[in-house]
Amino acid sequence: MTAQNRQFKRLAAHFSDRLISNVADYPAYHKDASEITAIPDAILFAESETDVIDAINLCHTDNIPIFFRGAGTGYTGGAVPSGGGLVLSLERLDKLELFPDRKMALCGPGVITIDLMKTAEAVGLYYPPDPASYEESTLGGNVAENAGGLHCVKYGVTKDYIIGLKAVTYDGRLLETGIFTEHELFNLTGILIGSEGLLAAITEIAVRLIDIPKPGPTILATFDTTEDAAETVADITAQGLVPAVMEFIDGDAIACSIAYEPVIDIHKAEALLLFETDGHNAPDRASHIFDICRRHKATFLERETNPAKTETLWKIRRNLSKAVKASTKDKIAEDVCVPPSKLPELVNFVALLNKELPCRVNSYGHAGDGNLHVNFLVAENQNIEPTLLKKAITRLFKKTLELGGTLTGEHGIGLTKMEFLELEFSGETLWQMRKVKDLFNPVCLFNPGKMFRAGH
Ligand SMILES: Cc1cc2nc3c(=O)[nH]c(=O)nc-3n(C[C@H](O)[C@H](O)[C@H](O)COP(=O)(O)OP(=O)(O)OC[C@H]3O[C@@H](n4cnc5c(N)ncnc54)[C@H](O)[C@@H]3O)c2cc1C
Numbered sequence: 001m002t003a004q005n006r007q008f009k010r011l012a013a014h015f016s017d018r019l020i021s022n023v024a025d026y027p028a029y030h031k032d033a034s035e036i037t038a039i040p041d042a043i044l045f046a047e048s049e050t051d052v053i054d055a056i057n058l059c060h061t062d063n064i065p066i067f068f069r070g071a072g073t074g075y076t077g078g079a080v081p082s083g084g085g086l087v088l089s090l091e092r093l094d095k096l097e098l099f100p101d102r103k104m105a106l107c108g109p110g111v112i113t114i115d116l117m118k119t120a121e122a123v124g125l126y127y128p129p130d131p132a133s134y135e136e137s138t139l140g141g142n143v144a145e146n147a148g149g150l151h152c153v154k155y156g157v158t159k160d161y162i163i164g165l166k167a168v169t170y171d172g173r174l175l176e177t178g179i180f181t182e183h184e185l186f187n188l189t190g191i192l193i194g195s196e197g198l199l200a201a202i203t204e205i206a207v208r209l210i211d212i213p214k215p216g217p218t219i220l221a222t223f224d225t226t227e228d229a230a231e232t233v234a235d236i237t238a239q240g241l242v243p244a245v246m247e248f249i250d251g252d253a254i255a256c257s258i259a260y261e262p263v264i265d266i267h268k269a270e271a272l273l274l275f276e277t278d279g280h281n282a283p284d285r286a287s288h289i290f291d292i293c294r295r296h297k298a299t300f301l302e303r304e305t306n307p308a309k310t311e312t313l314w315k316i317r318r319n320l321s322k323a324v325k326a327s328t329k330d331k332i333a334e335d336v337c338v339p340p341s342k343l344p345e346l347v348n349f350v351a352l353l354n355k356e357l358p359c360r361v362n363s364y365g366h367a368g369d370g371n372l373h374v375n376f377l378v379a380e381n382q383n384i385e386p387t388l389l390k391k392a393i394t395r396l397f398k399k400t401l402e403l404g405g406t407l408t409g410e411h412g413i414g415l416t417k418m419e420f421l422e423l424e425f426s427g428e429t430l431w432q433m434r435k436v437k438d439l440f441n442p443v444c445l446f447n448p449g450k451m452f453r454a455g456h
Helices: 001-006 009-018 049-062 113-121 139-145 188-192 227-238 251-260 283-296 307-318 321-327 342-356 386-402 420-426 427-440
Strands: 043-045 067-071 086-089 094-100 103-105 162-168 174-175 201-208 215-223 246-248 271-278 300-304 329-336 360-365 370-379
Touching: 001 009, 001 201, 009 043, 009 049, 049 067, 049 086, 049 162, 049 201, 067 201, 067 307, 094 113, 103 300, 113 139, 139 215, 162 188, 215 227, 215 283, 215 307, 215 321, 227 271, 227 283, 246 307, 246 342, 251 271, 251 307, 251 321, 271 283, 271 307, 283 300, 300 307, 300 386, 300 427, 307 321, 329 386, 342 360, 342 370, 370 386, 386 420, 420 427
Parallel strands: 043 086, 067 086
Antiparallel strands: 094 103, 103 201, 162 174, 162 201, 215 271, 215 300, 246 271, 246 360, 329 370, 360 370
């Protein structure tokens, strides 16, 4: 018996054949959407909170690192089992209970985001945070990453809808926060949101829901330059107009989406903005947005209220991630965020990188939040020095910070952004955050080697 087998003996005895050791048969559980790959020693599909508590207690005793996993759609390697250990999948904890009269729901962490949205919608309620991955991502992953989404410009991000959490700590205790507890001094819900699987295993999530807003027109606008589109965004924001969605797509990304599914004929555009309006006075707001687009030299404008037709327009945005990936061999996806007034400078900088680098660089994102996904796209026959790419990514991050932005719009730190943390945070701030991590996870049982590196 190898030392490794001995270490997993108690877990295997407790969970018997539910503990998967033929991990080679489960390649999806070796990586997330970042495509960083590491092979775990075992995988466990928890089916209850008790399973989670038992697994954590046994791993704590036997010194086995744990990597929590929802759907593995994270972009920064958060769920990757770097260094081996146990992948603890929470996807089967997918109980969903709706309380329409209290406008809330109780969800297991494995509930898929769109399932919560559809269940709520059936009784006239709405859960707004909609990451573009909403058909796959889990609520546990959304909470752990504080996911944003298309509607966040108006409705806020995941943290704005979480009213309580249940979570299991490194020593197997059940922590209850928000509405699950009577009194609370510190905002423990807030500490757990965005903690990227470093502080505790989230086992139950209480979410608040709102009434479904009255839908308004969708607007599509194309431009001859990315700058014109970005200035439109800055102007709309400066005028205090709040669309429900305001998405930016650059020319290269538009071409990828149209090649993937040619929903409309917009071949020549260098940039595209998609707006959704809703609620009180939506038609007036849409007219105002329409006029601002025209003033900023929109070359094509479409205003649509027919649900089937608007759905077609939104395909251009919804298909993007897959479409851009399909257009190249390697896609290195970065995600940054600046104040919307600085978006024109950021898109200009991306255009500069695209000119300077031998590979394509394109971008799209939730422009209303100043959020931009910048993709470095290396083609089949391109051999690009990794140091060259790293230098370009570092320049992108430095530019973002110079513009008053942040290195992580919504994808977290995980493995891929650890080395850049010092660019954004002072040593003192990092030290304080590290202290919080050490308090919750003193023996590095959860997600070791992520977010903080030695010396932070
Ligand atoms: C096509 C595509 C589009 C995307 N669009 C967006 C977008 O618009 N906005 C956005 O914010 N993100 C987006 N993402 C990133 C990703 O979908 C989100 O970060 C999502 O919240 C991850 O959910 P998941 O269930 O896949 O989590 P995973 O990838 O499985 O895990 C993410 C992190 O959460 C931790 N974790 C998971 N479950 C738990 C739990 N129960 N308890 C404790 N820790 C846990 C993991 O350890 C890991 O650190 C996109 C990704 C893709 C592939």
